[in-house]
Amino acid sequence: MGGKATRKGIRALYAEDPLQADWDLFGRRSDPLTRRGFLGGLGTMSALLGAEVVFSRFMPGGLMPVALAETSTDFIIPGKHPGLVVLNDRPVNAETPAHLLDDRVTSVDRLFVRNNGLPPVEIDPAKWSLTIDGEAVEESVSFTLEELKQRFKHYSYQLVLECGGNGRSEFDPPARGNQWTTGAVGCPRWTGVRLADVLRAAGLKDNAVYIGYYGADTHISGNPDKRPISRGVPLAKAMEDETLIAWQINGEDLPLMNGYPLRLVVGGWPASTSGKWLQRISVRDRIHDGSKMGGYSYRVPCEPVVAGAEVAEEDMCIIESMPVKSLLTYPRSGVVQKLTDPLVVRGHAWAGDLAVDKVAVSIDFGQTWQPARLEKPVNRLAWQHFNAKITFPQTGYYEIWARASDDTGRAQPMVVPGWNPKGYLNNACHRVAVKVV
Numbered sequence: 197m198g199g200k201a202t203r204k205g206i207r208a209l210y211a212e213d214p215l216q217a218d219w220d221l222f223g224r225r226s227d228p229l230t231r232r233g234f235l236g237g238l239g240t241m242s243a244l245l246g247a248e249v250v251f252s253r254f255m256p257g258g259l260m261p262v263a264l265a266e267t268s269t270d271f272i273i274p275g276k277h278p279g280l281v282v283l284n285d286r287p288v289n290a291e292t293p294a295h296l297l298d299d300r301v302t303s304v305d306r307l308f309v310r311n312n313g314l315p316p317v318e319i320d321p322a323k324w325s326l327t328i329d330g331e332a333v334e335e336s337v338s339f340t341l342e343e344l345k346q347r348f349k350h351y352s353y354q355l356v357l358e359c360g361g362n363g364r365s366e367f368d369p370p371a372r373g374n375q376w377t378t379g380a381v382g383c384p385r386w387t388g389v390r391l392a393d394v395l396r397a398a399g400l401k402d403n404a405v406y407i408g409y410y411g412a413d414t415h416i417s418g419n420p421d422k423r424p425i426s427r428g429v430p431l432a433k434a435m436e437d438e439t440l441i442a443w444q445i446n447g448e449d450l451p452l453m454n455g456y457p458l459r460l461v462v463g464g465w466p467a468s469t470s471g472k473w474l475q476r477i478s479v480r481d482r483i484h485d486g487s488k489m490g491g492y493s494y495r496v497p498c499e500p501v502v503a504g505a506e507v508a509e510e511d512m513c514i515i516e517s518m519p520v521k522s523l524l525t526y527p528r529s530g531v532v533q534k535l536t537d538p539l540v541v542r543g544h545a546w547a548g549d550l551a552v553d554k555v556a557v558s559i560d561f562g563q564t565w566q567p568a569r570l571e572k573p574v575n576r577l578a579w580q581h582f583n584a585k586i587t588f589p590q591t592g593y594y595e596i597w598a599r600a601s602d603d604t605g606r607a608q609p610m611v612v613p614g615w616n617p618k619g620y621l622n623n624a625c626h627r628v629a630v631k632v633v
């Protein structure tokens with residue numbers, strides 16, 4: 197199966213090329229997944245199995261629990277599609293192959309997982325609460341999950357969630373971190389309350405400029421004083437109608453790995469701003485200074501730099517709205533197509549805070565472009581479906597390329613754009629291989 201081959205391919209890369217390896221938060225190489233060994237901690241293992249490992253004290257180090265090992269794919273996250281490609285098991289990171297993102301609304305089991313630390317293990321939703329505090333609120337307030345649901349109006353929006361590092365694997369020189377290809381993106385329908393309504397209930401002071409979130413996950417080092425991540429957005433983005441505190445995806449509870457029981461969803465911005473396992477939001481009188489707000493995390497050089505350049509921290513700027521991008525979700529790369537049959541290709545396009553204005557496809561390496569039919573988004577910040585009917589002039593190997601433009605006229609680059617130290621914001625055109633016979 198293609199999925200399995202990909203998985204093996206990734207493993208082989210990890211084994212042979214240290215630059216392709218994943219790295220932990222301290223910049224140390226962490227070992228990849230192997231069939232033999234489960235390298236995550238007990239907490240991760242239990243979370244994945246959905247149950248405590250009763251005799252864990254007798255488990256040989258590095259043993260893969262048979263529930264996880266006894267599958268045709270090497271590693272499956274419970275509740276997730278077996279086709280997801282696991283890039284790292286500690287912390288858990290898994291991406292979705294493009295052809296599995298074909299649906300207009302991404303299903304729960306196909307939504308990627310990106311963890312910076314270890315998810316909380318025991319969650320009692322009856323005891324969960326959300327606190328709003330910070331220098332710039334009138335008064336700190338806490339709401340239980342139930343109060344939040346009772347007190348504020350519910351809204352549902354389809355919102356794009358895309359990791360800032362999606363596409364990182366293509367940067368050269370390589371950037372450390374999860375080697376995402378194209379699959380750290382999805383667009384499910386989220387349900388929750390507006391962050392703006394909750395912040396207004398707490399009362400905003402005049403000095404409010406930014407919000408920062410705090411989640412219940414813990415640092416991979418086990419150090420309780422360290423947070424895996426605590427990011428945020430400027431107040432204006434926080435107050436947008438579509439910025440939600442959500443408890444549902446497509447009408448179901450959030451899966452544990454995607455932030456159960458409560459998370460932020462900030463559509464169009466790097467998904468690192470969409471805090472999972474949400475317990476606290478601070479309204480700040482300055483740019484939030486939580487974990488992964490500074491240094492090289494989720495920041496890119498303010499001015500373009502040559503590939504491989506050393507960039508001083510003070511020359512790095514926080515990523516805000518994500519750039520225009522598209523993904524071909526049908527056909528799956530590598531298909532064989534009959535010359536006599538027209539091929540209807542399709543996919544989705546999105547553009548951060550903006551709308552997508554047009555999508556074009558090419559079968560001749562960008563020499564000529566054919567406009568695709570592009571749908572309007574179901575709501576602001578949702579991705580937009582496109583399709584195009586293609587006929588091939590003769591048998592042979594083709595690449596279908598898709599290129600989207602946003603409503604300010606900016607288009608996706610053909611090649612990997614602006615190199616940056618951590619490999620963010622690769623919005624190069626997606627390519628799919630077709631053999632016509």
Ligand SMILES: Nc1nc2c(c(=O)[nH]1)N[C@H]1C(S)=C(S)[C@@H](COP(=O)(O)O)O[C@H]1N2
Nearest residue numbers: 308309310311312359411454467468471472
């Ligand atoms: N509490 C918490 N929130 C978090 C993270 C995390 O590790 N911990 N990861 C962030 C990053 S970098 C991304 S890309 C998204 C991924 O969301 P998902 O795992 O639901 O796809 O969650 C964001 N929110």
Ligand SMILES: [Mo]
Nearest residue numbers: 310359360468
């Ligand atoms: Mo991310």
